Amino acid sequence: MSDVKRYFGTDGIRGRVGDGVITPDFVLKLGWAAGRVFAREGKGRILIGKDTRISGYMFESVLEAGLSAAGCDSLLVGPMPTPAIAYLTRAFHADAGIVISASHNPYYDNGIKFFSAAGTKLPDELELAIEAELELALTTADSDQLGRASRIPDAGGRYVEFCKSTAGYIGLGGMKIVLDCAHGATYDVAPKVFRELGAKVSVIGAQPDGLNINEGVGSTHPANLQRAVLEQQADLGIAFDGDGDRLLMVDGDGELVDGDELLYILAMHMQSTGQLNGGVVGTLMTNLGLVVALEREGIELVRAQVGDRYVLEQLNERGWNLGGENSGHLVCKHVTTTGDGIVSALQVLCALIQADQTLSQAKSGMRKFPQVMINVQMPQKKDVLSLPSVVAAVAAAEAELGRTGRVLLRPSGTEPLVRVMVEGEDVGLVKRTCRQLAAEVEAAVQAAV
Structure with missing residues (x-):
């Protein structure tokens, strides 16, 4: 078996629907191959969820068929945040969880992500085992061994209760919050969580039609949320991405609060309550301002590769509880196993309430360094x-x-891009340097095509 992955990237398998491997025939065989791997210890039970993309219906059906051919039962939960699948896989004692989602990408992309029985991302050896099965001819189990499919009608309610439980005894009564659900997987469960905890909630981006996920809304387009917070004089706003595993916030002044600032708030809170258990794991993209602010408090920050699986690897290796990315993918290991936008938002709200601070006050101890990033298209991997x-x-x-x-150049793990990032104290110098570097990379890409 090769130790080089052909299909899996940093966050499952992802691409444009109908191109490359994101096709019904490939996903059918992927379901079969995964079923063969997960069912080696007996008949497998695999839980399947999806976001709100129109292609999710198609891929749900073919995954179910592939799993059935491999002799695995499917538990279908419908549109549900990615971290909900991690939780529900554990709750139903399934052998694995599968999420049909392309996260923050446009509707015409889709992807397949996997969770282990423990609700964690798959280790490399399991992904490689699935890829090895993909090289074999698809076979069908005997009729009496075929898998069955069933729907779990109360999956959403179970996840809502789990999210609420992570807030402990903290209530949100009197807090006015605007939620932006990105027309994605949080559209139904997120408003219920915050309302049932007592907050006064208004919602935008919660009318999915299969084609509008992430379109002008959510954590990748927060301007509408910023306007809504100011117009409604809300205490704060919370923006999720299409599959609900990341978030950004907006303070009462309409200012955006990114993942690095949220990590700072959480680190301060968890250090004061004894829950931090060490340092914080960031990534290569983590702002220098967070490093400086944490050093001032005697908290170590370790950089991992970009991608939540690498953050989790470092957290597990060190026994720490907090890590994340500036994009808003935060991992609070003391309450859950993976990045969860709703759960992370609740942890931030707990920190604000216990410190009796506004979001603006809580982030004020960190000063972000100017950081500019330009994405350069890279049609072919070179x-x-x-x-x-x-x-x-x-x-x-x-x-x-x-x-x-500092300077960072890296290929995206999920899109055909080279990300050019420059960071420093002088914003003018940072912008000029980033433009120059991006132009150099673009010229190199064009020459290599």
Whole structure:
């Protein structure tokens, strides 16, 4: 079995529907291959959820068929946040969970993510085992061994109660909150969670039609939420992404609060309550301002590769409880097993209530360094970052920025892009350097095509 993955990226398998591997025939075989791996210890039970993309219906059906052919039963929960599948897989003692989602991507993309029986992302060896099965001819179990499918009508209610339980005894009475559900998987459960905890809730981005997920709403487009918070004079706003595993917030002044600032608030709270259990895991994209603020409080920050699975790997290795990305993918390991937008939002609200602070006050101890990122399209996977022209441009940029700045170039794990990021104290220098580097990378990409 090869140790190089052909299909799995940093967050499952993802792409444009109808192109490459995101097709009905491939996903049918993927379901069969996964079923073969998960059912090696007996007849498997696999829980399947999805976000609100129109293609989710198609892929749900073919996954179910593939699993059945492999002799696995399917438990169908319908549209549900990705972290809900992690929880429900544990709650129903399933052998694995599958999520049909492309997260923050547009509706015409989709993907397949897997969770283990413990509600964690699959280790590399299981992903490689599934890929090995994909190389075999699809076979069908004997008729008396075929899997069955059933729907779980109360899955949403179970997840709502789980989310509420992570807030302990904290109530949200008197708090006015605007939720932006990105026309995605949180559209039904998120308003219930916050309302049942006593908050006065108004909702935008909660009318999914299969084609509008993430379109001008959610954590990737927070401007509407910022306006709504100001117009409604709300205490704060919460924006989820399409599959509900990440969030951003908006304070009462309409200012955006990103994942790094939320990590700072959570770290301060968890340190004061003895729940931090060590340091904080960030990523290569974590703002230098968070590093400086945590160092001031005696808290170590360790950078992992970009992607929640790498954050989780570092948390597990070190026995720490808090980590995340500036995009808002936060992991609170003391209450759940994976990044969960609703649960993370509740942890932030608990921190605010216990400290008797507004969101604006709580984030004020951290000053973000100016950070600029430009995405350069890369139609084909090419190793352009090691080209002499790009290496020289990076070296020149780092020399100009000095010790108070940094440069990061990395291929996206989920999209055909090279991300060019520059960070430093001088915003003008940062912007100019990022534009120059992006132009150099773009020229290298074009020359390599």
